[in-house]
Amino acid sequence: MTLPDHPSLDDYRGQISEMAAQGLAAIGDAPDLDALEAARVAYLGDRRGRMLEFQRALGAIARDAKPEAGRLFNTVKRQLESALDERRARLGRGAGGYTPPADLTMPARPQWTGARHPVTLVIEEIAAIFRELGFTIALGPEVETEWYNFGALNFPANHPAMDLHDTLYVQDDVLLRTHTSPVQVRTLQRFAPPIRILAPGNVYRRDFFDASHAPMFAQIEGLCVDEGVSFVDLKATLGHFARRFFGSTRARFRPSYFPFTEPSAEMDVECRLCRGAGCAACKGTGWMEILGSGMVHPAVLEAAGVDSEKYTGWAFGMGPARIAMQRYGVTDIRVFYDSDVRFLEQIAE
Amino acid sequence: MNVSYEWLRAFVPFEETPAQLRELITTHAATVDDLVHLRADLADIVVARVVEEGPHPDSDHLHVTRVDDGSGELLDVVCGAANVTAGKLYPFARVGVTIPTGITLEKRKIRGQTSNGMLCSARELKLGDDHAGIMELSVDVPPGTPLLRALPLSDMQFVVDVLPNRPDLLSHLGVAREVSAATGKPLALPALPGEAPVWGEAPHVRHEGTTAGVTVRVDHALAPRYMGLVIKGVKVGPSPEWLVKRLESVGSRSINNVVDASNYVLHEVGQPTHAFDLARLAGATVQVRAARKGEKIVTLDGVERALDETVTVIADAERAHAIAGVMGGRDSEVTDATTDLFLEVAVFDARRTRTGRKRVGLSTDASYRFERGVDFALPPMALERLARLIMAVAGGQVAGPPVDVVEQVPVPRAVTVRSSRVAKVLGARVPSVDAAARLTAIGFTVDAEEGEGELTVVAPSWRADIVREIDVIEEIARLKGYDWFPTEIRPFRPGTPPDDPIWVQSDRVRETLVSLGLLEARPMPFTKGDGASRFVRVANPLAEDEPYLRRELLDTLARRAEDNLAHLQGNLRLFEIGSAFEPTGAAMPREIVRVGVLMMGDRHPEHFASARGQRYDEWDAKAVAERAARAAHPAADIALVPADGGWLWRVHAGGRDVGGVRHVALDAPVWAAPAFGVEIDLAEMPNADVAPAGQNAHGTAPGPVGRHWPQYRPVPTMPSAEFDLALLVPAGVTSAQVEASIRAASGELLERLQLFDQYTGQGVPEGMRSLAWRLTLRHPERTLRDKEIEGRRSKILSVLDQELHVRARTS
Numbered sequence A: 001m002t003l004p005d006h007p008s009l010d011d012y013r014g015q016i017s018e019m020a021a022q023g024l025a026a027i028g029d030a031p032d033l034d035a036l037e038a039a040r041v042a043y044l045g046d047r048r049g050r051m052l053e054f055q056r057a058l059g060a061i062a063r064d065a066k067p068e069a070g071r072l073f074n075t076v077k078r079q080l081e082s083a084l085d086e087r088r089a090r091l092g093r094g095a096g097g098y099t100p101p102a103d104l105t106m107p108a109r110p111q112w113t114g115a116r117h118p119v120t121l122v123i124e125e126i127a128a129i130f131r132e133l134g135f136t137i138a139l140g141p142e143v144e145t146e147w148y149n150f151g152a153l154n155f156p157a158n159h160p161a162m163d164l165h166d167t168l169y170v171q172d173d174v175l176l177r178t179h180t181s182p183v184q185v186r187t188l189q190r191f192a193p194p195i196r197i198l199a200p201g202n203v204y205r206r207d208f209f210d211a212s213h214a215p216m217f218a219q220i221e222g223l224c225v226d227e228g229v230s231f232v233d234l235k236a237t238l239g240h241f242a243r244r245f246f247g248s249t250r251a252r253f254r255p256s257y258f259p260f261t262e263p264s265a266e267m268d269v270e271c272r273l274c275r276g277a278g279c280a281a282c283k284g285t286g287w288m289e290i291l292g293s294g295m296v297h298p299a300v301l302e303a304a305g306v307d308s309e310k311y312t313g314w315a316f317g318m319g320p321a322r323i324a325m326q327r328y329g330v331t332d333i334r335v336f337y338d339s340d341v342r343f344l345e346q347i348a349e
Numbered sequence B: 001m002n003v004s005y006e007w008l009r010a011f012v013p014f015e016e017t018p019a020q021l022r023e024l025i026t027t028h029a030a031t032v033d034d035l036v037h038l039r040a041d042l043a044d045i046v047v048a049r050v051v052e053e054g055p056h057p058d059s060d061h062l063h064v065t066r067v068d069d070g071s072g073e074l075l076d077v078v079c080g081a082a083n084v085t086a087g088k089l090y091p092f093a094r095v096g097v098t099i100p101t102g103i104t105l106e107k108r109k110i111r112g113q114t115s116n117g118m119l120c121s122a123r124e125l126k127l128g129d130d131h132a133g134i135m136e137l138s139v140d141v142p143p144g145t146p147l148l149r150a151l152p153l154s155d156m157q158f159v160v161d162v163l164p165n166r167p168d169l170l171s172h173l174g175v176a177r178e179v180s181a182a183t184g185k186p187l188a189l190p191a192l193p194g195e196a197p198v199w200g201e202a203p204h205v206r207h208e209g210t211t212a213g214v215t216v217r218v219d220h221a222l223a224p225r226y227m228g229l230v231i232k233g234v235k236v237g238p239s240p241e242w243l244v245k246r247l248e249s250v251g252s253r254s255i256n257n258v259v260d261a262s263n264y265v266l267h268e269v270g271q272p273t274h275a276f277d278l279a280r281l282a283g284a285t286v287q288v289r290a291a292r293k294g295e296k297i298v299t300l301d302g303v304e305r306a307l308d309e310t311v312t313v314i315a316d317a318e319r320a321h322a323i324a325g326v327m328g329g330r331d332s333e334v335t336d337a338t339t340d341l342f343l344e345v346a347v348f349d350a351r352r353t354r355t356g357r358k359r360v361g362l363s364t365d366a367s368y369r370f371e372r373g374v375d376f377a378l379p380p381m382a383l384e385r386l387a388r389l390i391m392a393v394a395g396g397q398v399a400g401p402p403v404d405v406v407e408q409v410p411v412p413r414a415v416t417v418r419s420s421r422v423a424k425v426l427g428a429r430v431p432s433v434d435a436a437a438r439l440t441a442i443g444f445t446v447d448a449e450e451g452e453g454e455l456t457v458v459a460p461s462w463r464a465d466i467v468r469e470i471d472v473i474e475e476i477a478r479l480k481g482y483d484w485f486p487t488e489i490r491p492f493r494p495g496t497p498p499d500d501p502i503w504v505q506s507d508r509v510r511e512t513l514v515s516l517g518l519l520e521a522r523p524m525p526f527t528k529g530d531g532a533s534r535f536v537r538v539a540n541p542l543a544e545d546e547p548y549l550r551r552e553l554l555d556t557l558a559r560r561a562e563d564n565l566a567h568l569q570g571n572l573r574l575f576e577i578g579s580a581f582e583p584t585g586a587a588m589p590r591e592i593v594r595v596g597v598l599m600m601g602d603r604h605p606e607h608f609a610s611a612r613g614q615r616y617d618e619w620d621a622k623a624v625a626e627r628a629a630r631a632a633h634p635a636a637d638i639a640l641v642p643a644d645g646g647w648l649w650r651v652h653a654g655g656r657d658v659g660g661v662r663h664v665a666l667d668a669p670v671w672a673a674p675a676f677g678v679e680i681d682l683a684e685m686p687n688a689d690v691a692p693a694g695q696n697a698h699g700t701a702p703g704p705v706g707r708h709w710p711q712y713r714p715v716p717t718m719p720s721a722e723f724d725l726a727l728l729v730p731a732g733v734t735s736a737q738v739e740a741s742i743r744a745a746s747g748e749l750l751e752r753l754q755l756f757d758q759y760t761g762q763g764v765p766e767g768m769r770s771l772a773w774r775l776t777l778r779h780p781e782r783t784l785r786d787k788e789i790e791g792r793r794s795k796i797l798s799v800l801d802q803e804l805h806v807r808a809r810t811s
C-alpha cells in the first residue's frame, strides 16, 4: 500500500494509523534485540524506514492540511520511539538495550602511551618544588663562548680546576658548555636582581661513553641573587628541597670547591637504601651525594656587572640523570641516550 | 690522595676511630671518598666460638669440634691444633673463603669426619709466624663478627678527594693540621731516626749558586725556588721495615732507601724532591732551563720522550737529566752503585709544570703537587728532613751547606675581613674571637680589632688560595662546620626574570606530543655529517666517526630509529626537543631549538577487535606536524604547504617557514614500515654576548612572554543543515583549490567543511578522482529553509564547474 502523489488528510491519517499499528506490533512482539533492531530499521530507519515515506508526503500534502498532518506524523514517531525504548529495556539487561560480550576476560583495547623522558620527569619534578619558592626557568645556548663557560665563572686559566671540565671545543674560544653555569652569567647580565632562576639543559664533557659516564648529560642549575641572601638561605632552601624531593629528613653539607662559588658546599642526603646505616651503594657512609652548591663568588657578580658589595647570592647544580638512575633502578646511564623504545615504554607504563 | 690513619696519628694524638676521623675530615676539610682496610684479604674471616670439642675417632692428633660462626647453625669442623678449647673464640674461615695464603676452603671429609671450614692460625692469616696452634682471641664480640672489626689488626687508608684549591692537603702534614684544629689536639712533626744535619748558613742567592762544588743555575721563570744539597758516601740498599710499611700504607712501593726517603718526604710534608746520582752529572753543573726543541730524554720509566721549549728540564753541563717537577731521567737514576747524591728540593712554576707534563703526557705524584702549587716556604724544612732520613737509612755525610736559589720570597699579603661582611654572607654572626681562634689553629696570623669590627688576616705560606675577603669567610664557615649554621627559610622577593619563552614553548609542545602517544627521547647531537662546511665541527671530537653537530633533529632520530630496528623494534613514535646547529661564518654558530618527530609502524597496538595492519602514514605525520606547530606557535596561522626537495610539506607559521614533514629514508630491514618525520623550529636560542665582560644590560630585559588564548564564540542555538557533495575532480586540481571555491561560494553560512572520501575506479572517468565533502551550514538566528540550502548547493556546483571544471558525481 502506498500513498497517492498528492494525498488528502484522510488518506494520510488512515495510512499512518495503519502503519503505526503494524509498527507497534512488530516492536512489541520482537523476541530479541536483533529482531527489535530489524523492526527499528523497518519503521524508523534513516534509509528505508517506513516513516520516511510519510515524512516525504508532508511536502506534497495540501497547504491547509499540512499542520494537522505534521502533528500526526510527530505523534506516531514519538509512539514508535517510546515503544522501541520500552521493548529494548525489557529485552536488554542494561539500559538502552546494551548486551555485554560473553567473554569478559578478553583483553582491553590498548593504546599507545606517550611519555616524557625520565630525565625530563626529574627536571620537572625538581622545577615544581623550586617554583613554589618563586623560581622561574632560564635557558642558554649549548655552544658557548669560553668567557661565559669559564672566564666569567672565575676559572683560573690553565689550572687543575679545568681538569674536571674536559672540554669539547668548536674553536679556540667557542666550546660545548661543560655545565649550565654560563646561564647564571647571562641571566645576571640580562636581569637586575632579585634573581631566582633554574637553568636546566644539556652539557658536554669529553668523557668516555660507558655505564656511568656520558659525553652529554643533563644538568639543572639554580641561582638566587638579592640583597641579604646568605649561606643560611642556601642551606634552608636546599634542605627544604631535599626533604620534598627525597623525603629525606637529614641533609648534610660539607666543604667543596667550585671556582664560581665560595664558600662551596656539597649536599648529601641520607642514603635511601640503608637509611643512613651504611651500605654498598653509599660506600658505607650512609649518605648519597646529591648536588654541589655555594655562595656566588663576588668575582662572578663583578664579571656580570652586578654590584658584589650590595648583592649576595647562592647557586647549586645537580645531575637529573643520576637521580633518574636511582629512581628507576637504571644501572647503565647509556639507556637514557640510546632512545630504545623498550626502555622508553617502560617509563610510559 | 691516600692518607694513613697511623701516620696521621704520628702527627696528632687524636682518639677518634677511623670512622669518626673520616667524618671529621669530610665535614671540615675534604671529602674522604673511601676508607680502605689495608688487610682487605682478611675481610671474610670471622670470629667464631668453639662450642664443643672432642677427639677425632680415627686420629690421635685431630679434634672434632662444633663451631658457632654466628650463622645460627653449629658447624662441624675438624681441627688439628692442640690448643683448641671449647668456649673460646678463634678466627674462622667458612667454606668458600680464600685465606691470605691463597687457599680456598672447601667442604671436605678428614678421615671420615666432615669439616665445614677452618679455625685459623696466625701464620695462615699472615698475622705472624706463630703456627704452633690456632689463634686464640681475647675479645668480647659475638660470633660472626668480622675479624677486622674485632681486632685493631692493621692500618686504615683514607682516600681523600683533595680539590684543586687545596694543594696544602696533599700531605699528611696538611691533613694533620686540619685534624689538629678540629680536635683541639696539638700538632707535631713525627720523630725521625738519626741526627738532624748541621750546616751553616744557606743564604738566598738569585739565579746561581754553588753547593759542595756543584754550580746551580736557575731560570726563575721556571723555578722560583731551587735548593740543592750534596750527600756523599751513601750505601744504597733496602729500606728498613718501618719505612717500607709507611710507604705501603699510602699505596707506594719500596724501591731503595734513597728513593724511599724522597717518597716519604713527599707524603709526609707534601714536598716532591729528587735525588740524582752526582757521578752522572757532567761538569759539576745543575741547571734549570727550558728544553730545546728536539731534545730527548729517557725518563725513569724507560720511555724516551721528545721535548720542546714548553717543557722545563734539569740539566747538567751537557744534557737533560729530569723533566722538572715531573720525572727524573734514567741516566742519573740512583742505583746500587751510587755513592754520592745531589738532592733537589724545589718549587717549580705551576702553570709550566702543567703545560710540560701535558706535553710529555705524564702525570706523577710530583707534577700533581707542583701544578697545584707547593708551599714556597717548605723547601728548607723538607730538605732538612730528607737529608736526615737519607743519612739515617743509607748513611753518608752532607758535603756542605745547601744552596738556596730564590728570586724573591713572596711577602704575605694581609686580607681585611669585616665582621659585618662575614655575617652578611654566612647569614649568622660568628663572633670575631671565635673566628680568630679557628683561623689561628690552621696557621693564619690574625689581628683582631676591638669589638666586632675587622680582622686583619695573613694566610700561612701554604695557603696561596687565600687572596680575598671571601676566601677567609669560607675558611671561617668551614672551620665552624657547615652544620652549625641554622636552616630557616627566610622571606624572599620574587625574581625579575620571567620564564624563558623557549621553555614555555617546549613545555607546550612536549605536552601535546605526549598526549598524542609519542615517546620523548634525549639523544646526543653528534653526527657523522658529510665532511662539508654545512656542519659545525667539534675540534677535538670524542669519536672521529661523529665529529659534527647535527643540523637536523631528524638526523639523530633516524639513527636512533635504526638502532631500534636492529633490536627488531619496528613500531616507533619518538620525539625530541633539542638544539640544531648551523655554521654562520662567525665564531658562534646559529643554535636553533627544534622539535623532531619520527613515527613508523603500527598506528595502534594490536587488538582482536581492532582493524589490523594500520600503519602510520604521511597523513598521521601531517596531523602531528599541525598539532606540534600550533603548540609551538600558538598565535600564528599554521599552514602545511605541499613542497618538494625531499619534503612532503613545509610548515608555515604566520607565513614564516618553520619546518617540514618528510618521508625518512632509513637503513632498514625489509619488514620495516615506512618512516615519517616532522621537524619544526621553536626558536633561535640567543647566544650573542648579553653585555661586555664586567657590564650588564639590565635596562633591556624582555618583559613577560606574549600569550594567546582562543576566543569564545556563543554556542549555536539554531539547528544546522548538512549535505554531502560528491565531486569529480580532474587531474591537476587539488582539494585545497576545491575547498577554497566551496568556501567562497557558500559564504558566511558555511560552518564546517569536511573532506570524508576519496575514490577512483569504477564509475569515475579515467584521470579523475571522486572526492566527497560534507558541508554544515547554519544561520545564527533562524532555521535554514530547504530552498535556501538547495540554492546554496546549486551555486557551489556552478562555481566549481566554472572555476575548476569540477562537477557533481551522479552515479
Ligand SMILES: [Zn+2]
Pocket: A271, A272, A273, A274, A275, A276, A277, A278, A279, A280, A281, A282, A283, A284, A286, A287
Ligand atoms: Zn646506604
